[in-house]
Amino acid sequence: MTTRTEYDLVVVGAGFAGSVVAERAAQRLGWRVLVVEQRDHVGGNAADMIDANGVLVHRYGPHIFHTNSDAVWRYLGRFTKWLPYRHRVQASLGNTLVPLPFNLNSISRVFPLHRAREISEALVSEYGAGAEISILRLRDNPNHAIRRLSTLIYEQVYLGYTRKQWGLSPDELDPSVTARVPVRIGKNDEYFTDRFQGIPTDGYSALIERILAHDNINLMLGTDYHDISPTIRGRLLVYTGTIDRFFDFRFGELPYRTLRIDFKHTRGPLLQSVAVVTHPGHAEYTRSTEYRHFTGQSAGGTTLSYEYPGPHLPGETTPYYPIPVPESRNRYRKYRDIAKTISNDVTFCGRLGRYQYLNMDQAVAQALATVSRLART
Ligand code: FAD
Numbered sequence: 001m002t003t004r005t006e007y008d009l010v011v012v013g014a015g016f017a018g019s020v021v022a023e024r025a026a027q028r029l030g031w032r033v034l035v036v037e038q039r040d041h042v043g044g045n046a047a048d049m050i051d052a053n054g055v056l057v058h059r060y061g062p063h064i065f066h067t068n069s070d071a072v073w074r075y076l077g078r079f080t081k082w083l084p085y086r087h088r089v090q091a092s093l094g095n096t097l098v099p100l101p102f103n104l105n106s107i108s109r110v111f112p113l114h115r116a117r118e119i120s121e122a123l124v125s126e127y128g129a130g131a132e133i134s135i136l137r138l139r140d141n142p143n144h145a146i147r148r149l150s151t152l153i154y155e156q157v158y159l160g161y162t163r164k165q166w167g168l169s170p171d172e173l174d175p176s177v178t179a180r181v182p183v184r185i186g187k188n189d190e191y192f193t194d195r196f197q198g199i200p201t202d203g204y205s206a207l208i209e210r211i212l213a214h215d216n217i218n219l220m221l222g223t224d225y226h227d228i229s230p231t232i233r234g235r236l237l238v239y240t241g242t243i244d245r246f247f248d249f250r251f252g253e254l255p256y257r258t259l260r261i262d263f264k265h266t267r268g269p270l271l272q273s274v275a276v277v278t279h280p281g282h283a284e285y286t287r288s289t290e291y292r293h294f295t296g297q298s299a300g301g302t303t304l305s306y307e308y309p310g311p312h313l314p315g316e317t318t319p320y321y322p323i324p325v326p327e328s329r330n331r332y333r334k335y336r337d338i339a340k341t342i343s344n345d346v347t348f349c350g351r352l353g354r355y356q357y358l359n360m361d362q363a364v365a366q367a368l369a370t371v372s373r374l375a376r377t
């Protein structure tokens, strides 16, 4: 007879959510923890690596850390220093590159001077200097100058990009999706306004490796939890994989968007003036990202990635984005309700476990809260 190790906690997934849960349980509660990760590396979708040309790239698309949470910033600060990076993005509109979020500088790029001034004044008088307003709300404004602007921004910045990214138009999605990138009544070109922003000095994978480097944590890479679940024993389970798979898709598949990412290295100087350029127009990809902007790395060449979104096929592609529409929410609620009934011993967490469009800081905050709750069990 074989003896199986008994763990206090088994964690499925070594992304931000699972790794932070594991570390807090090990360090704060003194628990013995097993982390099971199906990929051959930690970090989840935030993982990075050095490519064949020596450039640090984000394997699953560009990741910029930003948060307003003191607690999250302080927690991660135990495991990493930060490069003081401020994210800037441009949208490629035909032959013109404009700053995104679309702001008063962007208006000056697409309208003649007198018209730009008229529109900017209308915006400031309507919403106040410094305000941020979602494109869907801006479209409700009947003012002539503002309507002209909102139609242009909607059609040229949001419509094509959103159709490529989600397979839906902006008004078919939860309004929070396009509200992530509001129209800004000011001249600040930075993408995020959070108090804390940066890129981990040694990268995201190194950060997560340090989070998991605790004597009480055992890590199994390259292992699908469902293949080994009968052979492992844990008092509690935290599951950060897709909740529909956990329940064998009994209410049907939850829809996710996936991405194909093509990397291209070119000898010579940088090709973009900012890290990310979005392509709402005819290009098949949504974003091009030039990675050396994140780190200030010097190299003989530059690596860019191009993102091609599509529908996720379980078992074949990687789920990247839960799709925030009422139908998928309702289906998720069925899974959430059944999860409540199975037992208190299983907790779902993270972007896939809770079917939520979380940023990294929100995944960390959720993981910290999850362990506080588990501590009371
Ligand atoms: P994940 O990172 O998805 O980790 C879940 C892990 O569980 C995965 O490694 C998976 O392999 C593993 N797993 C699943 N099922 C099983 C199983 N059955 N057995 C074993 N292992 C399993 N956030 C930001 O804050 N800033 C950004 O700039 C940003 N950019 C992004 C760009 C892209 C293209 C994407 C897709 C996301 C971006 N995010 C960004 C969001 C960020 O990736 C997530 O917030 C974060 O990765 C969530 O962590 P997680 O642990 O919940 O999920």
Ligand code: UDP
Pocket: 091, 100, 157, 158, 159, 161, 162, 165, 177, 178, 179, 180, 181, 278, 279, 280
């Ligand atoms: N968006 C857009 N055009 C752009 C950039 C963003 O329409 O040029 C919309 C699109 O719907 C996208 C959403 O805003 O999915 C959120 O953008 P964000 O940059 O937050 O996307 P993420 O980094 O999460 O992929």
